[in-house]
Amino acid sequence: MSKLEANKKQKRDSLLDAAFSLFTSKGINKTSISDIVQKSGVAKGTFYLYFKDKYDIRNMLIAKKAGQLFGKADEALMKTNISNIYDEVIFIIDNIINQLCLDKSLLLFISKNLSWGIFKTTLINTSEDKDLYLYNIYYHLINREDVTFKEPEIMLFMIIELVSSTCYSAILYSEPVDIEELKPYLFDTIKNIMKRHTI
Amino acid sequence: MSKLEANKKQKRDSLLDAAFSLFTSKGINKTSISDIVQKSGVAKGTFYLYFKDKYDIRNMLIAKKAGQLFGKADEALMKTNISNIYDEVIFIIDNIINQLCLDKSLLLFISKNLSWGIFKTTLINTSEDKDLYLYNIYYHLINREDVTFKEPEIMLFMIIELVSSTCYSAILYSEPVDIEELKPYLFDTIKNIMKRHTI
Amino acid sequence: MSKLEANKKQKRDSLLDAAFSLFTSKGINKTSISDIVQKSGVAKGTFYLYFKDKYDIRNMLIAKKAGQLFGKADEALMKTNISNIYDEVIFIIDNIINQLCLDKSLLLFISKNLSWGIFKTTLINTSEDKDLYLYNIYYHLINREDVTFKEPEIMLFMIIELVSSTCYSAILYSEPVDIEELKPYLFDTIKNIMKRHTI
Amino acid sequence: MSKLEANKKQKRDSLLDAAFSLFTSKGINKTSISDIVQKSGVAKGTFYLYFKDKYDIRNMLIAKKAGQLFGKADEALMKTNISNIYDEVIFIIDNIINQLCLDKSLLLFISKNLSWGIFKTTLINTSEDKDLYLYNIYYHLINREDVTFKEPEIMLFMIIELVSSTCYSAILYSEPVDIEELKPYLFDTIKNIMKRHTI
DNA sequence: TATGAATGAGGGTTCATTCAT
DNA sequence: CATGAATGAACCCTCATTCAT
Secondary structure (H helix, E strand, O other), X not given: OOHHHHHHHHHHHHHHHHHHHHHHHHOOOOOOHHHHHHHHOOOHXXXXXXXXXXXXXXXXXXXXXXXXXXXXXXXXHHOOOXXXXXXXXXXXXXXXXXXXXXXXXXXXXXXXXXXXXXHHHHHHOOOOOOOOOHHHHHHHXXXXXXXOEOOHHHHHHHHHHHHHHHHHHHHHXXXXXXXXXHHHHHHHHHHXXXXXXXX | OOHHHHHHHHHHHHHHHHHHHHHHHHOOOOOOHHHHHHHHOOOHHHHHHHOOOHHHHHHHHHHHHHHHHHHHHHHHHHOOOOOOHHHHHHHXXXXXXXXXXXXXXXXXXXXXXXXXXXXXXXXXXXXXXXXXXXXXXXXXXXXXXXXXEOOXXXXXXXXXXXXXXXXXXXXXXXXXXXXXXXHHHHHHHHHHHHHHHEO | OOHHHHHHHHHHHHHHXXXXXXXHHHXXXXXXXXXXXXXXOOOHHHHHHHOOOHHHHXXXXXXXXHXXXXXXXXXXXXXXXXXXXXXXXXXXXXXXXXXXXXXXXXXXXHHHHOOHHHHHHHHHOOOOXXXXXXXXXXHHHXXXXXXXXXXXXXXXXXXXXXXXXXXXXXHHHOOXXXXXXXXXXXXXXXXXXXXXXXX | OXXXXXXXXXXXXXXXXXXXXXXXXXXXXXXXXXXXXXXXXOOHHHHHHHOOOHHHHHHHHHHHHHHHHHHHHHHHHHOOOOOOHHHHHHHHHHHHHHHHHHOHHHHHHHHHHOOHHHHHHHHHOOOOOOXXXXXXXXXXXXXXXXXXXXXXXHHHHHHHHHHHHHHHHHHHHOOOOOHHHHHHHHHHHHHHHHHHHEO
C-alpha cells in the first residue's frame, strides 16, 4: 500500500471511529457531520470525499461491527470441542449476548439499525472486509453432513429476530427480566425452533 | 361535553390524525411540527397546547393505534367460539397480522416504535382511554382457570418480540419469505413457547 | 371599600407580588406575562385588565418598592435623636444600604431600573400610594431652618447617583471592595458634597 | 495578512458595525440576530462563526467603544501641557463627556452596559486590541512620582460611577440640569474626592 | 369582570452542503 | 486531495395579544 493510500485509509478509519463513538454516545439523530469531523480531526469537506452522508457511514459501521461480533463468537467457537449443531448455535448466540452485555452502547447501536435486510446484505458483501465471517458461519450451518434443516433461512430469521429483539429489552432495561434470567427460556425456545426445523 | 371541550377534542384529534398521516408517509425524523400544524390546519402555537413535542404526540399515537389494533382483534375473538387459550392467542396474533397486512404504514409506524416498555406502559395506563383493551386481554390470559403459565410475562414478552420483529420484515419486504409462508412456522413456534410455559 | 373593589385590589396585588418575585429571580427579560399570571393564579386575559404590559407593571413595582425602602429608613430615623441634617442624610443612606444588603434581589431590581427620571416621577406621584414618603423626605431636606443648600436638587442628584451606582457593584459583587469597606469613603464623599453645597 | 484573513476581519467588523448601529438605534432587546445579519449583509449562520450570541457581540462592542473613547481622550491630553494629576483627570473626563455629548447614542449604549466589572475586565485584556489605552491611563494615574493616592482603586471607582451615572441623565435628558450646568459641581466633587484620597 | 384557548409572527440556533483556496 | 469559511433554509419553540365565552 502506498503512503498516500495508507493516509487515506487512516482518514477513513478515523472518521469511522469518530462516528461510532458519537453514534453510540449521542445517538445518530443528535450527531452531526460537524461533530464527526471535529472528533475525527479532519476538515468538514473531507467527510464528503469518503462518505455520501451520515447514513452512509452508519451502514458501513453496522456491517463492520456486526461482522466483528460474529467473528469473535466464531473464533471462540473454534477453541471449543462443540460439534453438535444445536450447541454450536447456542454457543454463538450466548457469546454474542455476552459481548453485548459488556458493550451496551454497541447493542443500542446495532439493535436500532440491524434488520434482516442489512443482515443479508452483509452476508452477501463478503468481499469488502475480511472481518466478515458471517458468510462462513451461515454456510457452516446450512451445509452440514449430520443435520439437514427444513427452510433453514426461515429458521435462522426467526432465531435472529427473536434474539435481537428480546435481548435489546432484557440487556438494556432488564425488562421484563434480566438477561441472565431470560437466557434459559430463550435458549430453550431456540433449541425448539431448531428441532422443529430438523428433518 | 361543552362546546368548548368538543372544540378542544377536535383540535387534538386533528393534530393526531395529521401527525399519524405524516409519520407513516414521511417518517418521524422527516416530519416537522410545521408540517403537522399545516396539515392539521391549526396555528403552530396550538400544537404546544396539546403536546410537548414531536415525541409526545408519537407516544400518544402509538398507544392509541396499538390499542385499536388489539381492540379490534379482541372484538373479533368475541364473535368466535374459541375457548382454548392457545387458539385464542394464535387468533389474536393472526388477526393483528392481517390488520397490519392491510395497513402497512401502520405496521411501519408501530414496529419502529413499539417496545416492550411502551407496551407495558400502555397496559398500565388503562384509565386514559377506553380504547385500550390490552389490559383485559393480558389479564384474560394470565388468570385462567383451565391453564396456568409459568412466568407468563416472559412468555408474552418473547411472543410479542418474535411476532413484531419477524412480521415487520415479512409483511413489508417479504423477507426472508412472504408473511403467509411464514405464518405456519411462526404459529408453530408460538404454540411451542406457550406449551413449554404451561405447568 | 366594597367587596368587589377589595377583590380587584387583591387581584392587582397578587399580580404585583408575582411579578416582583419573578423579576427578581429570573430578570425582567426572561419573565413572561404567562409566568406572571401562572404564579399569580389569575387568567391571562386578566393581566391586561390591570396593566398595559410588562413594563407597566415594572414601573408600578419600582415606585412601590423604592417608596417602601425610603419609608422604612424614614421610620427608623424618627426613632433617633439625630437632628443634624448631614447626619440625617447619612443615616438614611446607611439604612437603605443595609436594607439592600439584606435583600440583594431587590437591589438588583431597583438598581437596574431606578433612574433619576423615575425617582422624580415617584416623588411627584405622591397621591397614588400612601407608602411614598419620598416627598416628605425631600421637603424635609430642602426647607430647613438651620441650613440652606445651594442647588439642592443637583446635590441630591449627585448623591443618589453616586450611592446607587457604587452600591450596586459593592454589595452585589464586592467590587472593587466590600460595601462595608467602601462606606467610610462613600460617606466622606457625600458629606463633602453636602458641605460644598451649603451656603 | 492573507486574503482570507482579511476577508474574515471584514466580515467580523461588518457584524460589529451593524450591531452597534442597531443596538444604539433600537436597543439591544429589540435587536435580533436577524436584524444584525441583514444589515451586515452576511448570512445568518455566519454570525455564529464569530460570536456566541447577542450578548457576546455586545461585550466586544463595549470594550471596543470604551477603549476608543479613552484612547481619544488620552490622545488629546498628550497634546496639552497639563501635568498636574488633578487637572489631567478632569481633562480626560471633560473630553469624554464632550465626546458623549456629540454621540448620544454611544452614551446610551455605553452607560446601559458599562459596569465596573466590565471596566476592569477591559483594563486587564490589553493584549487583544491595540485600541485599549485604558491600562496605560490607569497606571499613569497610580504610579506617579508627584502624588500618592490612598486606595486609588476605590477613588477611581467612585469617580467613574459618579460621572457615568450623572452624565447619563444630564446629557440625555438634561435632568436635573443640563450637562454644562452640572459640570462645575461635578468637577468640584471629583477634585474633592481626589484630594481626600491624596496622602 | 374574568377567562384561557387560539393565534402566528418572530425569536435563536443548527447544519448539510458547497466551493474557492 | 484537503480545507474550512460561508451559506441560508429549516428547525423548534415562545409569547404578547385577542376575543368568544
